[in-house]
Amino acid sequence: MADRENEPNKVPPLPSSFSLISTLGAVAMLSGFLVVLVYEYTKPIIAENQRLATERAIFKVLPKASSRLTFLINEGKIQLADDKTKGELIYAGYDANNNFVGLAVNAAEQGYQDIVKLLYGYQPETGCITGYDVLKSTETPGFGTKITTDKEFLANFNCLDAKVNKEQSELINVIKTVRHGTKKNPWEIDAISGSTITSNAVGRMFNKSGQALHPIIAKNLDLLKTAKQQKRGNHGQSD
Amino acid sequence: MANPTKKEAPFTMDIFTAGLWKENPVFVMMLGLCPVLAVTNSVENSLAMGLASVFVLVCSNALVSALRDFIPKQVRITTYIIIIATFVTLVDYIIQAISLDLYNKLGAFIQLIVVNCLILGRAEAYASKNSFGKSVISALGMGLGFTLALVMLGGVRELLGAGQLLGYQVFSLDFEPWVVMILPPGGFIVLGSWLLLINYFEQRKTGKLIAEDAASHCTVSQSRGL
Numbered sequence: 001m002a003d004r005e006n007e008p009n010k011v012p013p014l015p016s017s018f019s020l021i022s023t024l025g026a027v028a029m030l031s032g033f034l035v036v037l038v039y040e041y042t043k044p045i046i047a048e049n050q051r052l053a054t055e056r057a058i059f060k061v062l063p064k065a066s067s068r069l070t071f072l073i074n075e076g077k078i079q080l081a082d083d084k085t086k087g088e089l090i091y092a093g094y095d096a097n098n099n100f101v102g103l104a105v106n107a108a109e110q111g112y113q114d115i116v117k118l119l120y121g122y123q124p125e126t127g128c129i130t131g132y133d134v135l136k137s138t139e140t141p142g143f144g145t146k147i148t149t150d151k152e153f154l155a156n157f158n159c160l161d162a163k164v165n166k167e168q169s170e171l172i173n174v175i176k177t178v179r180h181g182t183k184k185n186p187w188e189i190d191a192i193s194g195s196t197i198t199s200n201a202v203g204r205m206f207n208k209s210g211q212a213l214h215p216i217i218a219k220n221l222d223l224l225k226t227a228k229q230q231k232r233g234n235h236g237q238s239d
Numbered sequence: 240m241a242n243p244t245k246k247e248a249p250f251t252m253d254i255f256t257a258g259l260w261k262e263n264p265v266f267v268m269m270l271g272l273c274p275v276l277a278v279t280n281s282v283e284n285s286l287a288m289g290l291a292s293v294f295v296l297v298c299s300n301a302l303v304s305a306l307r308d309f310i311p312k313q314v315r316i317t318t319y320i321i322i323i324a325t326f327v328t329l330v331d332y333i334i335q336a337i338s339l340d341l342y343n344k345l346g347a348f349i350q351l352i353v354v355n356c357l358i359l360g361r362a363e364a365y366a367s368k369n370s371f372g373k374s375v376i377s378a379l380g381m382g383l384g385f386t387l388a389l390v391m392l393g394g395v396r397e398l399l400g401a402g403q404l405l406g407y408q409v410f411s412l413d414f415e416p417w418v419v420m421i422l423p424p425g426g427f428i429v430l431g432s433w434l435l436l437i438n439y440f441e442q443r444k445t446g447k448l449i450a451e452d453a454a455s456h457c458t459v460s461q462s463r464g465l
Contacts, residue, residue, distance in 0.1 A: 015311045023310055027318050031325035038329045045336040053339050114346070138346045 051083055054119070057104070057133040058091045061121035064101040065093025069227055073213060078220040080227060090213070092224045098232060100225040102130070105213060109205035112197040113138045116147075118205065120157075124217050124224070127163030129206060139198050146192050147202060153192045161187035162210045164218040171210045177203030254373055258380030264357045265388035265430075266437050271357040274348050275389060276426035282405050285393030287341055289386025291334065291349060295326040296358050296382040297375055300366040304374035307367050319362045320353070327353040357385060388433075395429045396420045 058068055072081035073088040081089065091104040103124060108117045116139065120132035131154070139145050147153060163172045173187040177200045183190035189206075191199035217224070264270045271292070278284045299322050303310075310318050331349050335342045342349070352358065361381055366374040397403055400420030402410035419425050 015313065020311055020314050024314055024317060024321070027306070027310075027321050031321050034325055035328050038332050042332040042336040046332070046339075049336065049339045136343055138343070 053135065054083070054091075057119040057135060058093065060133045061104050061119055061131050062091075062093035062102045064095055066096050067098075067228070068093045068104075069231070071224065071227075073216055076216055076219075078216060078223060080231075088213070090217070092227065094228045098228045100228070103217065103224070105209060106135075107132075107205040107209040109201040109208065111137065111139050111201040112195075116198065116201050116205070118202070120206065120209075122162065122214070122217070124214070124221050126159070127161060127214075128159035129157055129162050129210075130159060131157045132202075139195075146195050147198055150192050152190065153199065156183070156189045159186065160189065160206065161185070162206065162214055164214050168215045168218045170215060171207070175203055175207040175210055250373055250376075255376050255380040258377065258382070258384040259387065260384065262381075263384045263388060264381055265385060266434060268357075270360060271355040271385065272430075273351065274355065275392065276423065276430065278345060278348050279389050279392040279396055279426060279429075280400065280421040281397045282390055282393045283341070284344055285389035286386065287334070287345060288348060289382070289389045291330045291345075292352055292355065292358070292385055293379065293382030294330050294333075295323060295352050296361060296385075297378045298326045298329075299323045299358060300361055300374045300378035301371060303362045303366040304369060304371045310367075315367065316359075316363070319359060319367075323358050323362065324353045357381065391433060392426065392429050395432075396425050400425060 059065060062068070069092050070081050070083055070085070071078050071090050071092060072085050073090060078090075081087075083089075089106065093101045093104065095101050103122045104119050105122050106117070106119055108115050110116075115136070116134070117136040118132045119135055121130040122128070123130055134148055137145070137147075139147070160175065161173060162175060164170070165172045171187075173185070175187050175189070177189040177191050177196075178184075179196075180191050180193040189199065189203045191203075258264065262268060265272070265275055274288050274292075278288045299319070302322050303319055306318075327350060330352070334345070334349060361378060365377055369377070394404060397405075398409060399417045401416050402408060402412075402414040417425075420429070
C-alpha cells in the first residue's frame with residue numbers, strides 16, 4: 001500500500017547527456033540539410049525574380065528606353081558592369097537607335113515603418129528627376145503608400161530640379177520637402193498632407209542620392225551616352 | 240517519451256473539423272493573434288499568411304509526431320523550435336521564389352511565424368502525443384481554420400478599407416474607403432466584431448438547446464402526471 005502511494009512521485013531516470021546532445025545534433029543536421037536543399041533550389045528563381053523586378057522598374061521610369069546598360073559607380077568613376085556586380089549601380093536607357101534617353105538611379109531612406117527603396121528616372125542633360133518606382137516599401141496603407149498614388153505628389157516629379165553646379169561638385173539647390181501647399185521652387189517637393197514622414201523621406205533620399213551621384217554622372221556623361229554605340233561597335237569588330 | 244502502454248483514441252472526422260470551427264485557433268482559442276491583426280488588411284495577404292502557416296503547422300507537426308519516441312522530454316521544446324524554424328525558413332524562400340511583391344507585402348511576419356504560439360502549442364499539446372496520421376490531419380484542420388479566420392478578417396477589412404475584394408473593385412468608385420479598416424485599429428475592430436457576432440449566435444444556439452431540453456423535460460413530466 002505504501003509503495004503504491006509513493007509511485008506517482010517517482011522521478012523518471014534522467015537520460016544521459018549524450019542522448020540529449022545527439023538528439024539535438026541530429027535534428028539540427030536534418031534542419032540544415034532541408035534549408036540548404038530548398039535554398040539551392042530557390043536561389044536562381046529568386047535572383048531571376050529580382051532581376052525582372054529591377055527590369056520592370058527601369059523601363060517604367062525610362063518609358064522611351066528599349067534597351068539598357070548597367071554601370072557601376074566606384075570611387076568617383078563610372079564603369080560598365082553587369083546586374084550581378086555588387087556596389088552602387090545605375091542603369092542607362094537607350095532608344096531603338098541606341099540614343100541615350102536617361103538614367104535610372106537607386107535611392108533609399110528610412111521611412112515611417114522601414115527603409116523605403118526607390119528607382120528614379122534622371123535626365124542629366126536637363127537635370128530633371130522625372131518619376132520613380134517603389135522597389136520596397138512597408139509604409140502604412142492609406143498614408144505612406146500615397147507616394148505611389150497621390151496625383152498632386154507625383155506631379156512634383158514632372159521635372160524635379162536636380163541640376164549640378166558648374167564645378168560639378170554638388171547640386172545647385174538642395175532638394176527638400178516642404179509643407180503641403182507651400183511649394184515655390186522646382187527643387188522643392190510638395191508634401192502629402194497626412195503622410196509627411198514618407199514625403200520627407202522621399203525628399204531626403206533624392207537629395208542624398210543627387211548630391212552623391214549626380215556630380216559623378218555629370219563628369220562621365222559622354223561615356224554614358226556613347227557606351228551603347230561603342231559596345232555595338234566592339235561587337236561588330238569581333239564579329 | 241511516448242508511453243507505449245497507453246491506448247490511442249480512434250480516428251474520427253472530429254479531429255479534422257474541430258480546428259475549422261469548434262476549436263478555431265483565432266475565434267475560439269485566440270492563438271496567434273499577432274499576424275491575425277497585422278497582415279489581414281487584404282484577402283491576398285491573409286490567404287498567403289494562412290497558407291504559409293498551414294505549411295509550417297502540417298510539416299512541423301508531422302515531423303514532431305514521427306520523432307516523438309526519440310525526443311527526450313528534457314529537450315523537447317528546443318527540438319520543436321528547431322523543427323518549426325526550419326519550415327519557416329523554407330516557406331520564406333518559397334514565397335520569395337513565388338512572388339517578390341507578396342514577400343515584400345508580408346514583410347517580417349513570415350519570419351515571425353516561428354513564434355506563433357498556435358504552432359508550438361499544437362506540437363506540444365497534440366503532435367507529441369498522437370500518431371503521425373492524426374497529427375497531420377489535426378494540423379491541417381487547425382491550419383485551415385486559422386486561414387479561414389484570417390480571410391474572414393481580411394475580406395471585411397479590404398472591402399470597407401479599399402472598396403475591393405482580391406483587388407477587384409466591388410463598390411463604386413464614389414465609395415469613400417474607411418481608411419481606419421486597413422490600419423491596425425481596423426484589425427481590432429473587425430476581430431472584435433466577428434467575436435461578438437459568433438458568440439451571439441453560439442449563445443443563442445445554446446439558449447435554444449437549453450429551452451428545448453427544458454420543454455421536452457416538462458412534457459415528459461406532464462405526461463407522467465408528475
